[in-house]
Amino acid sequence: MANYQAVHAQERRIQELDKTVESIFDVRKRMGKGAYGIVWKATDRRTKNTVALKKVFDAFRDETDAQRTYREVIFLRAFRCHPNIVRLLDIFKASNNLDFYLVFEFMESDLHNVIKRGNVLKDVHKRFVMYQLINAIKFIHSGNVIHRDLKPSNILIDSKCRLKVADFGLARTLSSRRIYDDLEQDGMLTDYVATRWYRAPEILVASRNYTKGIDMWGLGCILGEMIRQKPLFQGTSTVNQIEKIVTSLPNVTKLDIASIGPSFGSVLLSRNIQRDRRYSLDEMMKNCCDDGISLVKALLVLNPHNRLTAKTAIRHPYVSRFQYASAEMDFHMDIVPPLKDHMRYDVDQYRNSLYELIDRETSGSARTVSNSTSSSNRDELAKPVRVTKQTRTISAKQSTTSPAERKKEPSSVEVTQSRRNIKLLGSAHKAKSTEINRTESAVTQAYIASTPAAAAPPAAASAATAPGAGRKSGEKSVHKCRHNNAAIQRELAAVAAAAAVVRRKKSTWQSQAKSQGKFHSEAKAHAQTTIQTHKDNMKDSPPRMMQKSQSPMDAKEPIPQHRYSNKLSQEKKSKEKHHSMLCITRNTFPSDAKHRQQMEILQREERRQMKRELELKDNQRRRIEAENDPLKETTEQESTTIKEIKRKVCEHTEKKADESLSKGQHNDSTTFGTCVRERIHHLELEMEKCTEELVDFVELNADVLNYANVSSHLKKLQRSKENNEKDEDDRRLLPEGICGPGSQNYKIFRQEQEKERQRQVQEFLARDETNEYDNLDLDHAYRAKYYTAYKEIGKELNPAPDSGGRDSGSEHSPGRDNDCKYADYFRKSTPPKQIWKDLERGNELNRGHDRIYELFWLEERREEEKYRRMLAQNDQEELPVHSCGSCRHRHHKHNHNARFDNLRPTEDDIQEADSSPESN
Numbered sequence: 001m002a003n004y005q006a007v008h009a010q011e012r013r014i015q016e017l018d019k020t021v022e023s024i025f026d027v028r029k030r031m032g033k034g035a036y037g038i039v040w041k042a043t044d045r046r047t048k049n050t051v052a053l054k055k056v057f058d059a060f061r062d063e064t065d066a067q068r069t070y071r072e073v074i075f076l077r078a079f080r081c082h083p084n085i086v087r088l089l090d091i092f093k094a095s096n097n098l099d100f101y102l103v104f105e106f107m108e109s110d111l112h113n114v115i116k117r118g119n120v121l122k123d124v125h126k127r128f129v130m131y132q133l134i135n136a137i138k139f140i141h142s143g144n145v146i147h148r149d150l151k152p153s154n155i156l157i158d159s160k161c162r163l164k165v166a167d168f169g170l171a172r173t174l175s176s177r178r179i180y181d182d183l184e185q186d187g188m189l190t191d192y193v194a195t196r197w198y199r200a201p202e203i204l205v206a207s208r209n210y211t212k213g214i215d216m217w218g219l220g221c222i223l224g225e226m227i228r229q230k231p232l233f234q235g236t237s238t239v240n241q242i243e244k245i246v247t248s249l250p251n252v253t254k255l256d257i258a259s260i261g262p263s264f265g266s267v268l269l270s271r272n273i274q275r276d277r278r279y280s281l282d283e284m285m286k287n288c289c290d291d292g293i294s295l296v297k298a299l300l301v302l303n304p305h306n307r308l309t310a311k312t313a314i315r316h317p318y319v320s321r322f323q324y325a326s327a328e329m330d331f332h333m334d335i336v337p338p339l340k341d342h343m344r345y346d347v348d349q350y351r352n353s354l355y356e357l358i359d360r361e362t363s364g365s366a367r368t369v370s371n372s373t374s375s376s377n378r379d380e381l382a383k384p385v386r387v388t389k390q391t392r393t394i395s396a397k398q399s400t401t402s403p404a405e406r407k408k409e410p411s412s413v414e415v416t417q418s419r420r421n422i423k424l425l426g427s428a429h430k431a432k433s434t435e436i437n438r439t440e441s442a443v444t445q446a447y448i449a450s451t452p453a454a455a456a457p458p459a460a461a462s463a464a465t466a467p468g469a470g471r472k473s474g475e476k477s478v479h480k481c482r483h484n485n486a487a488i489q490r491e492l493a494a495v496a497a498a499a500a501v502v503r504r505k506k507s508t509w510q511s512q513a514k515s516q517g518k519f520h521s522e523a524k525a526h527a528q529t530t531i532q533t534h535k536d537n538m539k540d541s542p543p544r545m546m547q548k549s550q551s552p553m554d555a556k557e558p559i560p561q562h563r564y565s566n567k568l569s570q571e572k573k574s575k576e577k578h579h580s581m582l583c584i585t586r587n588t589f590p591s592d593a594k595h596r597q598q599m600e601i602l603q604r605e606e607r608r609q610m611k612r613e614l615e616l617k618d619n620q621r622r623r624i625e626a627e628n629d630p631l632k633e634t635t636e637q638e639s640t641t642i643k644e645i646k647r648k649v650c651e652h653t654e655k656k657a658d659e660s661l662s663k664g665q666h667n668d669s670t671t672f673g674t675c676v677r678e679r680i681h682h683l684e685l686e687m688e689k690c691t692e693e694l695v696d697f698v699e700l701n702a703d704v705l706n707y708a709n710v711s712s713h714l715k716k717l718q719r720s721k722e723n724n725e726k727d728e729d730d731r732r733l734l735p736e737g738i739c740g741p742g743s744q745n746y747k748i749f750r751q752e753q754e755k756e757r758q759r760q761v762q763e764f765l766a767r768d769e770t771n772e773y774d775n776l777d778l779d780h781a782y783r784a785k786y787y788t789a790y791k792e793i794g795k796e797l798n799p800a801p802d803s804g805g806r807d808s809g810s811e812h813s814p815g816r817d818n819d820c821k822y823a824d825y826f827r828k829s830t831p832p833k834q835i836w837k838d839l840e841r842g843n844e845l846n847r848g849h850d851r852i853y854e855l856f857w858l859e860e861r862r863e864e865e866k867y868r869r870m871l872a873q874n875d876q877e878e879l880p881v882h883s884c885g886s887c888r889h890r891h892h893k894h895n896h897n898a899r900f901d902n903l904r905p906t907e908d909d910i911q912e913a914d915s916s917p918e919s920n
Ligand SMILES: Nc1ncnc2c1ncn2[C@@H]1O[C@H](COP(=O)(O)OP(=O)(O)OP(=O)(O)O)[C@@H](O)[C@H]1O
Pocket: 031, 032, 033, 034, 035, 036, 037, 038, 039, 052, 054, 086, 104, 105, 106, 107, 108, 109, 110, 153, 154, 156, 166, 167, 169
């Protein structure tokens, strides 16, 4: 219970938000939870921007966690300017000094969720995702940093397929490793837990061979997962993970193992692992295009040095089409966190370093919240933490986001934008110079303070009280200021370089704009001149009918040649044509009347000639028509014949089709019949099976089922079953050499059996004629009579009771006492009469007793008849059917009655019988 409460309290604490944070953000919904924190969707109350708020719970619990938090903040700040890396907007320290809050730009989902949905990503999306991912990793690697935790849930994505890499908690720099490699403690690089399925083989075998190839392996796994829609290697343990990888890759060579470096786990790679072809890369991604498979194969290479690098991967055909879709940036310098990445510091050191960072940023912030960095100070966050080389700024290849935009000429908006950028950079430059001045004066002051002769300024007052300590602290502060100064200068240089790039760009655009403007003004001037000429021409031309002349005196003005767009030149051409026509008209009508007359004559002549030609053509047409008439007739006749033939062919075809149809129908019906028969047969078989099942079921559940309702049905079902069983039993009881029912010798055998039965019946009847049993009451008599038959026929099935010494050795058997005993036995061992009758009526005689019952029944009927006749003769009082059958024993009536109640003969009966003369 206490444990539960503790867990509950812990969970509550994880979910709880700091009051300061709550006052700034309106937290709306939980986006996800990782191993180290919870992410919520929230709205900034002031700006109304939607952000992702991540609470790193107990961020400084131990050194590992503190280092993780520290790395996450430092690297996120360094890489936040890249479009494919999630932007860290703000950092908040919690008032409890334990938790930590990071504010990110909001993304709608992550790649894991998108892949999980299935079939959301089309081929083009996968390519674009991959391009952006490689682009981000290329940028990270250019800063000599490795991410080490690439997996789909750390890749954020939005509805426009824009992608951002998140979670830098395991990122680390490679730059210092060379220097400090020897100092590394054992296991230092292996104590982190990256998700197993995306871990590179060198990490799995605990090799210390750390390269950027680790991330490239992760990229291969992610691409494979996007294509296959499930993770490629889902190992259940480290060993299993290695096995899965080795199974899917081509044969592992000694060189591969050597390339991973010496480690206790590399022996796992050299093991002879059974390969299953189904799990080879080709087989797992058989539905993918060649480009995709080739990229996956180039990334998932055992030797980390042989894997594609991010720089080469981005030119791979699978993604190359997007190479201008996004800014491709490079750092050109190593990112080195202030607290060395290869060393472990105290929790407090990590915490203090981070808090310092926050405080520094808060001091320049316009935001009034005490514990937060400022969102207005966001540009500050973008700067790298520290650089090891002299500043070489980010070189953005293209700043546009799509190929279409990239191809655009620089617009006025862009020019304005660049102007604004320059202004901003200028002001940043100014601010930095002021800062440098301020730092320089601080350095001077501190230096003065550190010398004992100097008058103690307030800052160094305390130092002066301790001799020697003042100098030391002064030197320290000088050193610190110099260090700051150098850092600021480096940053300043970076800003200046960026400004230079922008200025260069601006000048290029301006020159381009200038040349284009010149071109436009030239074109405009030319157009205006042309229009003016046209207007002048129009003014000059006389208002006459425009007429084109064929005169040899035609004089055409030269048509001006334009070098502008086609459309423009076409328009111009048509205008020129129009203009030239006007000119021709004007030129072909000289003022003298003679020439005009000549022209008229010429025209008249022309008209006449045309008329003649027309007539000629008319005649020709008529002649051809006349020739065509008989041909027409013939053609019509032929077409009618063809139609007739066609009709006949159609009829014939239809008839044939009918015939084949009916034949087909016949075939169909035959097939149908066969099908139906087969189906019926099948159903019959099924019914038989069902019947058996039902019988078994009813038998099993007879006691719980209502017997009255089901018995009749059961009987029907059982009948067939029992008949089968009977046949089976009969077959089993048959003597050797007799075949089953239906065979000839079986019939003969049965006939003989029947004869034997008849003989026995006759024998019993003959015995009965002797009235041997008349001294007994009927019921006893019947039972005793049939006892012999029972003994002979039914003993196998129902052995006779041990009748005792007296009966067994009895000479006068079947004597009365014996009969009584038999009767007693029958009473006990045979079913009550009513049941016999029921069974008999339902023809359900027990197979073992049927012969006895049959005889019993016949005999009973006979006795009954006899008794009736006797009654009629003697006219005596009617006795019950099974009462005494003899008048000779009427004096025993009282005893008889007693015996009727209880069929067991009394001792008196036996003694009486023994002493009677008949028994002697
Ligand atoms: N900026 C964001 N916008 C939307 N959702 C986010 C954002 N950042 C993180 N998330 C969601 O929160 C989840 C956890 O975030 P993150 O990976 O940063 O936490 P973590 O504790 O470091 O997890 P991990 O266990 O992977 O180390 C992510 O998988 C993602 O779904």
